[in-house]
Structure formats: C-alpha cells, structure tokens
Amino acid sequence: MPDVTQLALFFAAAFVLAVTPGPGIFYVAARTLAGGRAEGVASSFGTGLGGMVHVLAGSLGVSAIVLASAELFTALKLIGAGYLIWVGFRTIRSARRDASGALRDEAAAPPIGPRRAFREGVLVEALNPKTAAFFLAFVPQFVNPAAGGVALQFVVLGFVSVALNTLADVVVAFAAGRIREGATARPALIRRLREASGGAMIALGIGLALARRPATLLR
Secondary structure (H helix, E strand, O other): OOOHHHHHHHHHHHHHHHHOOOHHHHHHHHHHHHHOHHHHHHHHHHHHHHHHHHHHHHHHOHHHHHHHOHHHHHHHHHHHHHHHHHHHHHHHHHHHHHHHOOHHHHHHOOOOOHHHHHHHHHHHHHOOHHHHHHHHHHHHHHOOHHHOOHHHHHHHHHHHHHHHHHHHHHHHHHHHHHHHHOOOOOHHHHHHHHHHHHHHHHHHHHHHHOOOOOHHHOO
C-alpha cells in the first residue's frame, strides 16, 4: 500500500474533491428538494453504491476498455443521460399533477420513497462514464505498483473516495431537507422547488449527453 504521506495526500485531495460542488451533489440536492430528506439520503447511498461499481470495474480494467471505445462510451453516456432526463421530466410532471392535490400531505410522504430513490441513485451513477473516467484518472496516481496488489490498492483508495463523496452528499441532503421543511407551509413553493429540481436533473442529463471522452484516453 502507499506510505503514510501518500495516503494523507490522497485523503486530502479526495476530501477537497468530495466537497467541491459537482453533478453528484447537485443531483442529491435536487432529489431532496423534490422528495424530502429521506429520499436525499437514500439517493446519496445509491450514488455511493453506483460509484463502487466504477471502482470495481476500474480495478478489473473494464472501465478502461469502455472509455477506450468511442461506441461503448457513447452508448453508456446516452443511456445514463436519457435516464436522468426521464427522471427529471417525471419529477416535473408529478409536481404539476399534484399541484391540485394536497401538497402538505406530500411533504410528509416523499413522492417516490427512499427505496426507489436509492435504486435511481445507483443507476444514475453507475451509468455515468464520467465517474469511470474520474477514478481511472485520479486513483492510479496514488497506487504504489512496487507494493503489489495493484487492484486491491485501487479498490481501497476508490472506496475511501466514494465514502467521502457519500458523506458530503448526506450533508447536502440534510441541508436541502431543512430548506424543504421550511417551505412546507407554502405548497406553491414546494411545487416550484420540485419543478426546479426536475429541471436540474434534466440539465445534468443534457450535460452528460454532451460529455466527451477524456483526451488522454482518445486514440
């Protein structure tokens, strides 16, 4: 394994990257605003599990194969983008449909529930090739080939990175949950928050669809 100094440097870098606002944090915030704190926390752990899919795939070299192939990268990218856009449209449609109903009751009962939010979080992250590119570009810098067990080192370091990302996402979910709870007495505001969160998911999906393969992996 890397020495203590190298591990400390990795931890510091991973922490900074975890707390830097990015697509993952914005997705969790949008999910929380749409369905409440329970959904936000569930989606945080879902994206964490989805991140581990990329870590394990990267340790086995699968991610490198996908990213080296324009066809595979594009297919995975479009599937992930399409799914995220669909979730966004569904969130907006649900908010508008429920506008004539009892939004106060809905604030206490999340629209899709934590289990579904968890599953969606897994899919959103697992179908994001940019996450695979991140792990392949970041983690290997701290792997010590001379120590042996390169795949195991990759998994351990990747797990640490995922854990920090998940922790940051949970904090964001609680913060966004407080914002939503403060708006429970204003049903119209809840509807607008849900519509805005759906729009944010659509924007993230479009951004993913427009993503290019990392230049270092292009043939």
